[in-house]
Amino acid sequence: MNLLAVVAYDGTASPGFQLQAGEPTVQGALEAVLTRLAQAPVRVVAAGRTDAGVHAQGQVITFCIPWQHGLSALHQALNALLPDDIVVSEVREAPAGFHPRFSARSREYRYTILNQPWRSPWLRFTSWHVKQPLDVKAMRQALSYLEGRHDFGVFGRAPQGDNTTRTIIRTDCQRHGHLILVDIEADAFLHRMVRRIVGALVRIGSGEFPPEQMALWLAGQSPKLPPPAPPQGLCLMKVNYQ
Amino acid sequence: MNLLAVVAYDGTASPGFQLQAGEPTVQGALEAVLTRLAQAPVRVVAAGRTDAGVHAQGQVITFCIPWQHGLSALHQALNALLPDDIVVSEVREAPAGFHPRFSARSREYRYTILNQPWRSPWLRFTSWHVKQPLDVKAMRQALSYLEGRHDFGVFGRAPQGDNTTRTIIRTDCQRHGHLILVDIEADAFLHRMVRRIVGALVRIGSGEFPPEQMALWLAGQSPKLPPPAPPQGLCLMKVNYQ
Numbered sequence: 001m002n003l004l005a006v007v008a009y010d011g012t013a014s015p016g017f018q019l020q021a022g023e024p025t026v027q028g029a030l031e032a033v034l035t036r037l038a039q040a041p042v043r044v045v046a047a048g049r050t051d052a053g054v055h056a057q058g059q060v061i062t063f064c065i066p067w068q069h070g071l072s073a074l075h076q077a078l079n080a081l082l083p084d085d086i087v088v089s090e091v092r093e094a095p096a097g098f099h100p101r102f103s104a105r106s107r108e109y110r111y112t113i114l115n116q117p118w119r120s121p122w123l124r125f126t127s128w129h130v131k132q133p134l135d136v137k138a139m140r141q142a143l144s145y146l147e148g149r150h151d152f153g154v155f156g157r158a159p160q161g162d163n164t165t166r167t168i169i170r171t172d173c174q175r176h177g178h179l180i181l182v183d184i185e186a187d188a189f190l191h192r193m194v195r196r197i198v199g200a201l202v203r204i205g206s207g208e209f210p211p212e213q214m215a216l217w218l219a220g221q222s223p224k225l226p227p228p229a230p231p232q233g234l235c236l237m238k239v240n241y242q
Numbered sequence: 243m244n245l246l247a248v249v250a251y252d253g254t255a256s257p258g259f260q261l262q263a264g265e266p267t268v269q270g271a272l273e274a275v276l277t278r279l280a281q282a283p284v285r286v287v288a289a290g291r292t293d294a295g296v297h298a299q300g301q302v303i304t305f306c307i308p309w310q311h312g313l314s315a316l317h318q319a320l321n322a323l324l325p326d327d328i329v330v331s332e333v334r335e336a337p338a339g340f341h342p343r344f345s346a347r348s349r350e351y352r353y354t355i356l357n358q359p360w361r362s363p364w365l366r367f368t369s370w371h372v373k374q375p376l377d378v379k380a381m382r383q384a385l386s387y388l389e390g391r392h393d394f395g396v397f398g399r400a401p402q403g404d405n406t407t408r409t410i411i412r413t414d415c416q417r418h419g420h421l422i423l424v425d426i427e428a429d430a431f432l433h434r435m436v437r438r439i440v441g442a443l444v445r446i447g448s449g450e451f452p453p454e455q456m457a458l459w460l461a462g463q464s465p466k467l468p469p470p471a472p473p474q475g476l477c478l479m480k481v482n483y484q
Binding site for chain 2 (some may be wrong): 008009010055079085087089119120121122124126
């Protein structure tokens, strides 16, 4: 059976999604459990790779597995055997010709900023702690310059040196108490693109640069783009298909 | 200076609040940092002890420290030196005759239940995962039988065999999406009292016992009280003084 699963994971202890020899990656954990259930090697294909420390709510994977006990039983068996930091929220048959990466119409990422003077013991693995007050309205304006089809080469590199033109479909930046949530949906993302955007965005929110500076960075103008935001604030929320 | 501080901590990695030889307790971490800043031994007195795995948002401590650089500088120095799972949210002078435990009028605890079929990678250290659907209305009714002044000996033991009569001032149980929050305020609590109450409460919420069973348990009637809820769902939210 060719199956599709939606997977959530806490990336804190993970060296990233993708398989690496001898490392406890998310892909490695999923394949180990699937292989154990199938009693034959099972390979997993994912919608996107997430870096070390990056989380996912809605990573989508496919795999082919001989299984005769029903999808609900497989779902339960997966969650019983997977480590505590990975959970499967959905298992179903993959549509014909479906590919988790190539069939994807868009991806939604959320970046969480903790914006208060003191750090939080509970949010340290799922947010970036920024002490100085940030201007969410300026950040929203800055994000608006990124919407549409642009060459985002300044904000990241493409796999295998592909072209760096992408379409940002939607951006948002909202304050909820001490948290600032930055949401970006695009057809596809370059490597570290969201973290580089948020790194720049925080320098605008703090008042160091005006919102228009984002348009100048996008156009490749100086000064140099600030360093990327740290990985733990980032989460792959959802992958959308047709 | 005799100072009062409000401390929040993630109890996940901690063997509890109270000092234990060779163990990385919260009290031990606070005293080590204060001693380093004072360059003389500093002892901490706390409003309440929390067990291993239990969290605090509003633990209150007092300590006496020679310090000449202002309270704001002390506050910043503490947070700079404390480990990431402990944060001080407030530092001020303690009122005359103040004792964090004996001056307390009441304590508020919150117990968080994750009530959905699948576990959550992010809430595993801060909630109890209960799969079967729970009836929040029945749980609220059960809690109401505990309000007022009662002998709670069934729900826990007192330090040094003191009497086990306590006053529960307020209870609440609300569902917020997949989370159920159980709030209990009392003048003081017996050891493991909240966890024992919540352990019983979940058996009522699942329909195994009617709400009235809580009154029977309180009265010491059979069947035996179910096991206590696990520590990671519990958080000391606030200590109230006159």
